[in-house]
Amino acid sequence: xxxxxxxxxxxxxxxxxxxxxxxxxxxxxxxxxxxxxxxxxxxxxxxxxxxxxxxxxxxxxxxxxxxxxxxxxxxxxxxxxxxxxxxxxxxxxxxxxxxxxxxxxxxxxxxxxxxxxxxxxxxxxxxxxxxxxxxxxxxxxxxxxxxxxxxxxxxxxxxxxxxxxxxxxxxxxxxxxxxxxxxxxxxxxxxxxxxxxxxxxxxxxxxxxxxxxxxxxxxxxxxxxxxxxxxxxxxxxxxxxxxxxxxxxxxxxxxxxxxxxxxxxxxxxxxxxxxxxxxxxxxxxxxxxxxxxxxxxxxxxxxxxxxxxxxxxxxxxxxxxxxxxxxxxxxxxxxxxxxxxxxxxxxxxxxxxxxxxxxxxxxxxxxxxxxxxxxxxxxxxxxxxxxxxxxxxxxxxxxxxxxxxxxxxxxxxxxxxxxxxxxxxxxxx
Ligand SMILES: Cc1cc2nc3c(=O)[nH]c(=O)nc-3n(C[C@H](O)[C@H](O)[C@H](O)COP(=O)(O)OP(=O)(O)OC[C@H]3O[C@@H](n4cnc5c(N)ncnc54)[C@H](O)[C@@H]3O)c2cc1C
Numbered sequence: 001x002x003x004x005x006x007x008x009x010x011x012x013x014x015x016x017x018x019x020x021x022x023x024x025x026x027x028x029x030x031x032x033x034x035x036x037x038x039x040x041x042x043x044x045x046x047x048x049x050x051x052x053x054x055x056x057x058x059x060x061x062x063x064x065x066x067x068x069x070x071x072x073x074x075x076x077x078x079x080x081x082x083x084x085x086x087x088x089x090x091x092x093x094x095x096x097x098x099x100x101x102x103x104x105x106x107x108x109x110x111x112x113x114x115x116x117x118x119x120x121x122x123x124x125x126x127x128x129x130x131x132x133x134x135x136x137x138x139x140x141x142x143x144x145x146x147x148x149x150x151x152x153x154x155x156x157x158x159x160x161x162x163x164x165x166x167x168x169x170x171x172x173x174x175x176x177x178x179x180x181x182x183x184x185x186x187x188x189x190x191x192x193x194x195x196x197x198x199x200x201x202x203x204x205x206x207x208x209x210x211x212x213x214x215x216x217x218x219x220x221x222x223x224x225x226x227x228x229x230x231x232x233x234x235x236x237x238x239x240x241x242x243x244x245x246x247x248x249x250x251x252x253x254x255x256x257x258x259x260x261x262x263x264x265x266x267x268x269x270x271x272x273x274x275x276x277x278x279x280x281x282x283x284x285x286x287x288x289x290x291x292x293x294x295x296x297x298x299x300x301x302x303x304x305x306x307x308x309x310x311x312x313x314x315x316x317x318x319x320x321x322x323x324x325x326x327x328x329x330x331x332x333x334x335x336x337x338x339x340x341x342x343x344x345x346x347x348x349x350x351x352x353x354x355x356x357x358x359x360x361x362x363x364x365x366x367x368x369x370x371x372x373x374x375x376x377x378x379x380x381x382x383x384x385x386x387x388x389x390x391x392x393x394x395x396x397x398x399x400x401x402x403x404x405x406x407x408x409x410x411x412x413x414x415x416x417x418x419x420x421x422x423x424x425x426x427x428x429x
Contacts, residue, residue: 004066005065005066005213005215005246006065006066006067006070006071006246007066007067007070008314009075009262009264009314009318009342009343009344009345010318010341010342010343011070011074011075011342011344013340013341013342014074014075014193014265014267014340014342015267015297015301015303015339015340015342016074016075016191016192016193016194017074017193018340019191019194019299020074020193020194020197021124021194021197021198023068023069023197023200023201025067025212026064026068026210026211026212027211027212028211028212028213028214028231029061029063029211029214029229029231029232029234030231030232031231031232032232032233032234032235033061033209033232033233033234033235034234034235034236035058035059035060035061035209035234035235035236036053036058036059036060036236036237036238037049037050037053037058037059037060037061037236037237037238037239037240037384037387038060038061038062038063038225038227038234038235038236038238038239038240039053039060039061039062039063039208039239039240039242040062040063040216040219040227040239040240040241040242040243040250041062041063041064041065041071041240041241041242041243041244041246042062042063042064042067042068042069042071042196042200042210042212042242043069043071043072043073043074043196043242043244043376044073044195044196044199044372044373044376044377044380045240045242045244045365045366045372045376045379045380046062046064046240046242046380047062047068047069047073047196047199047200047203047380048113048199048376048377048379048380048381049240049242049363049365049379049380049381049383049384050062050203050208050240050380051117051199051202051203051206051208051380052380052381052384053208053384053387054203054206054207054208055206056384056388058384058387059207060203060207060208060209061208061209061211061234061236062203062208062209062210062211063211063214063215063216063227063229063234064210064211064212064213064214065213065214065215065216065243065246066212066213066215067212067213068196068197068200068210068212069193069196069197069200070193071243071244071245071246071344071345072244072245072344072345072346072347072372073192073193073195073196073372073373073376074192074193074196074197075192075193075265075342075343075344076192076344076372076373077189077192077265077283077285077293077294077295077303077305078189078190078191078192078283078295078303078373079132079187079188079189079283079285079293079295079373080111080114080129080132080187080188080189080190080283080373080374081132081184081187081283081285081371081373081374082107082108082111082132082160082184082186082187082374083104083107083184083371084103084104084107084352084353084371084375085352085353085368085369085370085371086351086352086353087144087148087151088100088104088148088151088152088155088156088158089144089147089148089151091103091104092151092155095400097155100155100156101155101156102396103396103400104155104156104158105156106378106393106396106397107374107375107378108158108186109378110374110375110376110377110378110379111186111374113377113378113381114195114373114374114377115127115129117198117199117202117377118190118195118198120202121198121199121201121202121205123194123195123198123199123201123202124194124198125190125191125192125194125195125198126189126190126191126194126297126298127188127189127190127195128188128189128190128281128283129186129187129188130187130188130189130280130281130282130283131183131184131185131186131187131188131280131282131283132183132184132186132187132188132189132282132283132284132285133164133169133172133173133181133182133183133184133187133282133283133284133285134181134182134183134184134284134285134286134287135169135173135175135177135178135180135181135284135285135286135287136169136178136179136180136181136182136286136287137177137178137179137286137287137288138179138287139179139180141179141180141287142163142179142180145163145180145181145182146163148161148182149161149162149163149182160184160185160186161182161183161184161185162182162183163180163181163182163183164180164181164182164183165180166178166179166180168180168181169181171279172278172279172280172282172284173277173278173279173282173284174276174277174278174330174332175329175330177286177328177329178286183282187282187283188283189281189283189295190373191297191298192373195373214229214231214232215229215230216228216229216250217229217230217250218250219239219241219250219251219362220362221239221358221359221360221361221362222360222361223360223361224236224237224361225237225238225239225361225362227239237361237387238361238362238363238387239361239362239363240362240363240364240365240380240383241254241362241363241364241366242364242365242366242376242380243366244258244345244347244366244367244368244372245258245260245261245345245346245347245366246260246345247347247366251359251362251364253359254355254357254359254364254366255408256404256405256407256408257349257350257355257367257401257402257403257404257405258347258348258349258355258366258367259347259348259349259405260345260346260347260348261345261346261347261348262309262314262343262344262345262346263305263306263307263343263344263345263346263370264305264306264307264309264314264315264318264321264322264341264342264343265303265304265305265322265341265342265343265344266303266304266305266318266319266322266323266326266338266340266341267297267301267302267303267304267338267339267340267341268301268302268304268333268336268337268338268339269301269336269337269338269339270299270300270301271296271300271301271302271336274296274300274301274302275296277296277302277330277332277333278294278295278296278302281295281296282295283295286329290306290307291305291306291370292304292305292306292325292329293305293306294306294326294329301339302326302330302333302336304322304325304326305322306322306325306326307321307322307325309321314343317341318341318342318343319338319341321341322338322341323338346369346370347366347367347368347369348367348369348370349367349369349402350402350403350404350405351400351402351403352369352402353367353369353400353402354366354367354368354369354372354375354379354397354400354402355367355401355402356379356382356383356394356397356398356400356401357398357401358383358386358398363383363386363387365379365380365382365383365397367402378393378397379397381393382394382396382397
């Protein structure tokens with residue numbers, strides 16, 4: 001058992017840890033317990049499922065191997081991006097208009113759930129619903145961006161997105177790197193760790209028993225669920241496996257559907273003229289395969305994520321690693337100090353759509369492929385609905401399960417390296 005399960009990649013030095021709201025540490029699990037539901041993993045997926053279940057009157061125990069919120073949920077870019085990692089046009093190509101519309105609506109319900117939890121529980125997480133701009137790294141991106149706006153309007157009945165010209169984009173983002181953009185007024189950003197901690201507090205208030213430093217070492221889901229840690233165990237009617245990129249070997253049957261990919265961020269010192277860099281308090285990401293993403297924090301820092309890396313070992317100096325990617329877009333920040341640098345593991349699937357399903361009484365959801373601030377909310381709710389016998393939502397999500405990576409869990413890393421090299425090359429060409 002490790003006391004530092006999800007504290008790697010300099011999380012303790014992150015901007016988010018430095019500005020986290022107070023959160024009372026939860027105890028470690030000891031002895032044998034029983035509950036209606038045991039949730040494994042204390043990120044957005046596990047916390048949303050736990051909160052939904054508690055609201056349905058279920059008794060819930062949540063086991064977190066490290067600290068609650070310290071996985072991807074507490075270290076991400078904080079960008080609220082409507083929809084799925086696959087755009088509306090691609091969804092229509094894959095599933096036809098009717099099913100694509102259902103899936104898109106599900107993503108909007110996820111956004112609603114997240115925003116309503118923040119409002120109902122007064123979660124102080126610097127929420128800004130000011131829009132998300134997808135900046136075009138290539139002039140040709142504008143073609144699919146226009147098609148995307150058309151699909152969103154015609155098929156999804158969604159009027160909130162529009163394409164920006166190069167000049168309009170330059171007025172939003174002070175960089176010469178972009179050729180236009182796709183602006184979605186329903187996007188925004190938040191402080192990801194404080195959102196997770198706020199969900200955890202709400203769950204605890206609803207009766208969820210939270211345990212930290214309680215790594216589940218084995219779990220079985222045949223006729224009820226038994227989850228064992230080094231010092232205790234929980235027996236429950238149902239279970240939720242919500243470990244995302246940190247799943248490890250806990251569930252080998254499903255591990256081959258997700259690939260952990262390290263990604264790194266920095267926070268600059270507070271900037272004197274942040275709105276001159278990014279107007280309208282937008283969250284911005286670009287259309288490169290190895291995405292650059294950035295926004296201004298509530299205290300006026302640029303939070304910038306990006307960078308390609310082809311070995312599984314992290315850079316020795318994360319700030320020096322990310323800085324050139326930031327300066328490539330914003331050379332005017334050459335003198336800006338970097339106050340925080342950290343990394344996290346994104347879990348990516350072959351289709352870039354999440355993997356939601358069940359193994360007996362043990363449900364799971366993971367693999368949001370870099371778009372998992374909002375979507376875990378609906379995955380959590382769907383799993384809880386399915387436990388209560390209402391399975392429409394759950395089935396709709398389970399039906400988009402991604403294929404296994406070729407070679408399964410064993411070959412993911414070398415294939416990932418090759419894949420990243422190929423796409424990085426494509427970005428350059
Ligand atoms: C660097 C980075 C930037 C990102 N940027 C964005 C963004 O801007 N916008 C966006 O929409 N998405 C973004 N994402 C994706 C998003 O953060 C994730 O999809 C989301 O947080 C996944 O939530 P989760 O609860 O499924 O996983 P996590 O938050 O990782 O939680 C899983 C938890 O399970 C615990 N756990 C694992 N194994 C065990 C075990 N055996 N026993 C008990 N507990 C266990 C872990 O310790 C961890 O706390 C980013 C991700 C990263 C890493």
